[in-house]
Amino acid sequence: MGNFDQLLEEFDLLHKKKEISQAMKSAIGIRAMQESEENIPIGTSKLGGLPDLPPHFEFPKYHHGYLSFLGQINLSEAKPFDVDHILPDQGILYFFYDIIEQPWGFEKEDNGSFKVLYFKGDLSELTRTDYPEPIDDYSPLKAFKVKFYQHQTVSEDPEGLELNEEESENFLEFRSQAMQPSKDDHLLPAHYMLGEPLNIQNDVFEEMVYYSNENKYGTNGWQSNHREIRARSKELVLLFQMDSDDDLDVMWGDAGILYFCIHKDDLKNKRFEKVGFILQCY
Secondary structure (H helix, E strand, O other), X not given: OOOHHHHHHHOOOHHHHHHHHHOEEEEEEEXXXXXXXXXXXXXXXXXXXXXXXXXXXXXXXXXXXXXXXXXEEEHHHHHHHOOOOOOOOOOEEEEEEOOOOOOOOOOHHHOOOEEEEEEOOOXXXXXXXXXXXXXXXXXXXXXXXXXXXXXXXXXXXXXXXXXXXXHHHHHHHHHHHHHOOEEOOEEOOOOEEOXXXXXXXXXXXXXXXXXXXXXXXXXXXOOOOHHHHXXXXXXXXXXXXXXXXXXXXXXXXXXXXXXXXXEHHHHHOOOHHHOEEEEEOO
């Protein structure tokens, strides 16, 4: 996260250190390291390239064709950085998405535009699997091996944190720089698991609750049901966040982020078919 105290001092928030520290959540940072795919061992974590699938897994398909492979996470590799012991100890998570149409995930017709698969078995069963058929306007993302690291995030609206107008503006700047540092004047892609989402528009967890229950809350029911929506959003976990990334040559909408979220109970019971998804962008 960088120098926490230094950032607080830079944004004149040292007097709020206790409250901000209490609002922090640990995450697992993901750094994409370019590597030729043949040098990435089968079954290890990576972004892009081709998935390493067991023979009984079918390549996910959407209504206009096959979904695109975003990456795979070997949980045994990520687990040492899971300080809150939230993720399963073993297994591989595979993430797929329709990167051609890039659905937002808000509409019912977006169901099926993403897929999360989970495999817990012998890695010797895995085979690097090509797309079942050619895709005219898309080729697989470049392969990158993954380096995990300890990352810290903080809620955009921490409970109990009282700020005046100037402090509120400073806090948002502090949060942005703490959660997405820059290098050589360029923001590093915010790929990570767990922690607080790096919201671009509304609160990601609240959006997930609202749009998955839109029939209950009604078209204009966000504000009138906000207390309930916020309470239910506390039960969600950020399984994976994938940022736009020049190196991967992916742009989600207008410099957006993909968010894959899951209820705590579903994560505990490994019900990854219940993962929800939304895209936010500027």
